[in-house]
Amino acid sequence: MISVAANQKTTKPLKTGQKRGISKYPGCKHKQFNFPLDNSRDNKYRYPMFEEIQHQLKQTKPFSSREEAVYLGIQIIADEQRARFNDLFKSKDLTGAQYNVLRILRGAGTAGISCREIGERMINRDSDITRMLDRLEARKLITRERQTDDRRVVLTFISKAGLGLLAELDRPVEDLHRSLLGHLNEKELDSLLKLLGKAKQKKS
Secondary structure, three states: OOOHHHHOOOOOOOOOOOOEEEOOOOOOOOOEEEOOOOOHHHOOOOOHHHHHHHHHOOOOOOOOOHHHHHHHHHHHHHHHHHHHHHHHHHOOOOOHHHHHHHHHHHHHHHHOEEHHHHHHHOOOOOOOHHHHHHHHHHOOOEEEEEOOOOOOOEEEEEOHHHHHHHHHHHHHHHHHHHHHHOOOOHHHHHHHHHHHHHHHOOOO
C-alpha cells in the first residue's frame, strides 16, 4: 500500500524576498511555484516623485517611459526655481536674462566682451541681445565702445552702477540657492551634478 504522505510533493521553503506565484495557464490553476515574482512590467513608474508630477500636471495616464518622467520633472523643478529667482530680480527691476548679462560682463572684467560672445555665454539664449543691451545702457548699468582698430567691433563693459547692483544681489542670490537646494547634502549635490553632466552628454 502506497503511503499518502509519500505521494505528496514537498514544498521547498522560500528564499528571502521570494513570493509564491500562481500560474495563469489552463490546467495549472492554483498551482504554486517557488520563484520570485517579477512585476516590473506592471510598475508604471510609481515613485513618489513621478506621482507628484502626474498630480501637478493633472495627468491620469502613466508616463510612457522613465525618460519622459525625468524630463518633465527637470522642467517643473527648473521652472519653479526660475520663478523664485525672477521674483528676486524683479525687486531690482531686472529680468533673469538681464541679470545673466550683467554677471557675464562682470566676469569679462575690463577687457569687455562683444555682443556675439554675450549671446554664446547666456544660459537661456535671447534672440534680441542688442535691445536688451540698449535697456541696460539706458539705465547706465553698462557701457559700449566701438573699437578704434576695428570699427566693426563694439565691446560691452559693466559700469560701476552695474557692479553695485550685482553686489546688492550677491547675498540674496546665494541665500536663495541655499533655500532651494540646501536640503541636499554635499554628496547628494555632487551626485546630482554628475548625473546632470552625464545627461547633457550627447550620444554619438
